[in-house]
Amino acid sequence: MAHHDLQTVSHECGDCPIRHRAVCARCESDELQRLEQIKYYRSYQAGQTVIWSGDRMDFVASVVTGIATLTQTMEDGRRQMVGLLLPSDFVGRPGRPTAAYDVTATTDLVMCCFRKKPFEEMMTSTPHIAQRLLEMTLDELDAAREWMLLLGRKTAREKIASLLAIIARRDAHLKLKSAKGAIVFDLPLTREEMADYLGLTLETVSRQVSALKRDGVIELEGKRHIIVPDFDRLIEETGDDNDGGFLV
Amino acid sequence: MAHHDLQTVSHECGDCPIRHRAVCARCESDELQRLEQIKYYRSYQAGQTVIWSGDRMDFVASVVTGIATLTQTMEDGRRQMVGLLLPSDFVGRPGRPTAAYDVTATTDLVMCCFRKKPFEEMMTSTPHIAQRLLEMTLDELDAAREWMLLLGRKTAREKIASLLAIIARRDAHLKLKSAKGAIVFDLPLTREEMADYLGLTLETVSRQVSALKRDGVIELEGKRHIIVPDFDRLIEETGDDNDGGFLV
DNA sequence: CGTCGATTTGATGCGCGTCAACTTGAGTGG
DNA sequence: CCACTCAAGTTGACGCGCATCAAATCGACG
Numbered sequence: 001m002a003h004h005d006l007q008t009v010s011h012e013c014g015d016c017p018i019r020h021r022a023v024c025a026r027c028e029s030d031e032l033q034r035l036e037q038i039k040y041y042r043s044y045q046a047g048q049t050v051i052w053s054g055d056r057m058d059f060v061a062s063v064v065t066g067i068a069t070l071t072q073t074m075e076d077g078r079r080q081m082v083g084l085l086l087p088s089d090f091v092g093r094p095g096r097p098t099a100a101y102d103v104t105a106t107t108d109l110v111m112c113c114f115r116k117k118p119f120e121e122m123m124t125s126t127p128h129i130a131q132r133l134l135e136m137t138l139d140e141l142d143a144a145r146e147w148m149l150l151l152g153r154k155t156a157r158e159k160i161a162s163l164l165a166i167i168a169r170r171d172a173h174l175k176l177k178s179a180k181g182a183i184v185f186d187l188p189l190t191r192e193e194m195a196d197y198l199g200l201t202l203e204t205v206s207r208q209v210s211a212l213k214r215d216g217v218i219e220l221e222g223k224r225h226i227i228v229p230d231f232d233r234l235i236e237e238t239g240d241d242n243d244g245g246f247l248v
Numbered sequence: 249m250a251h252h253d254l255q256t257v258s259h260e261c262g263d264c265p266i267r268h269r270a271v272c273a274r275c276e277s278d279e280l281q282r283l284e285q286i287k288y289y290r291s292y293q294a295g296q297t298v299i300w301s302g303d304r305m306d307f308v309a310s311v312v313t314g315i316a317t318l319t320q321t322m323e324d325g326r327r328q329m330v331g332l333l334l335p336s337d338f339v340g341r342p343g344r345p346t347a348a349y350d351v352t353a354t355t356d357l358v359m360c361c362f363r364k365k366p367f368e369e370m371m372t373s374t375p376h377i378a379q380r381l382l383e384m385t386l387d388e389l390d391a392a393r394e395w396m397l398l399l400g401r402k403t404a405r406e407k408i409a410s411l412l413a414i415i416a417r418r419d420a421h422l423k424l425k426s427a428k429g430a431i432v433f434d435l436p437l438t439r440e441e442m443a444d445y446l447g448l449t450l451e452t453v454s455r456q457v458s459a460l461k462r463d464g465v466i467e468l469e470g471k472r473h474i475i476v477p478d479f480d481r482l483i484e485e486t487g488d489d490n491d492g493g494f495l496v
Numbered sequence: 497c498g499t500c501g502a503t504t505t506g507a508t509g510c511g512c513g514t515c516a517a518c519t520t521g522a523g524t525g526g
Numbered sequence: 527c528c529a530c531t532c533a534a535g536t537t538g539a540c541g542c543g544c545a546t547c548a549a550a551t552c553g554a555c556g
Contacts, residue, residue: 072397075489080400082393093386100390127375134382137389138341139301142348144392145330149320152328154446156512191535199400201513206536223535225522241323316532404544439503450543454504471503 011041021088022062023136026128034126038118041121044105050091054234057099059113060092066109067188070101071196077184081197082144086170090136094120107188154239160208161237164218168228183228212237259289264360269336270310271384274376282374286366292353298339305347308340314357315436318349320402320443329445330392334418338384342368355436399447402487408456409445409485412466416476431476460485 068115070083318331421432467475
């Protein structure tokens, strides 16, 4: 399971798996042709660093397959994950020369990269790209604000339940299943990565996962395979009033 | 000091105080003329609610003068502020019918509102608006992520120092002073609002402000008037490595 | 001068962090 | 095939930082 076969990744935008969700979603075929000319694929193995905060970044990119994370680190080593990048999510900021966060591949990862300069030129010349990027950025801003509530006000147990609910919902979405009744999925994050996302320590994450298991909210097979027998029960544990959020 | 004189607010975009920073910053004069036709001003007194989360919202707006906040509330009453809106900041989301957060005026507030439908049409027809809005949204996303680090990983003392540094920096910016040496400003937030922003209780906020005063990092005149004798010293207390952030 | 919200300060408790030991499981090589 | 290794995860003991509950003080305004 070291690395995927790169040849299996389509190089044709037409049948790209993220065609209708990524930054290129609204492009017409002629616009896609222009994008094809400035794009290239890059692959990373699980655990690899894509780029370090502060480094020069001469591309922007879409996640095609796999999961990446954005992380901030304080000088004394405290870390906070500030973004979880799923397929179709956008990496990088037009108009900024350097990376603002550490970007890391938590699973094997394939990204569709665009050279920054030509991409920025396309943004001004073809509104479809800028429009879609604005929409995606507004969604990310909502997600970040939802996460601020979690970080500032939720208990450890609620944080864990919230994270599991988000991953479960995303997974159900990818599998085109409704997020009701029993759900089964694999955690794409280690306990430490979960801790960095939730503003906790890995020990607290481990304890709360065990507690949710003990209370029958979730079942575990191995360390990473999660079974949620009753999704509504999990939602109750998140502390949220409604059944959701917009974190996909 | 109950309310400002509305007549003093310019209704001409040309000499608007936020002309070069707001969503209209890049507009040419003909585009400004179109904006003039769909805009109107609204004023709120300190403490007033601008809109409740979930309510129908048929406008978007720019803060002209004063300060507003975005807040989320959980069913049991826990509150987390997710945005601090200063002059030139944008309120509302094109394409969404309802408000996602409670918006509150913490000082007397004047907003420049645009009817949503015509504004959305202008966004597609005049790229200058969409471009500027994208830029502003990306800045807000960075600010939100900076705040995630604060909420998830900083101590109470660091949180207070960070908030004071942000307000001091913004204030120096408005007064066109450099943020070095001694700085003087008024807190625009109550202790409770500071607590809601920082993910703390108001008692902890009060205690940490007192501690910073006792340690000579700040001086107080009354409850709200702050003197920072040495800005670099304050920065040291934030836990940040560099001297800043991009939170205005 | 009295009132009431805002703020401060004190006493106490608990949730989560810290430190440390142990368990699990996958990979490695003899 | 089975020790050996090592990263990932679990669990326990203990302490601290911040929340909670409570009371006092400040300050603006009638």
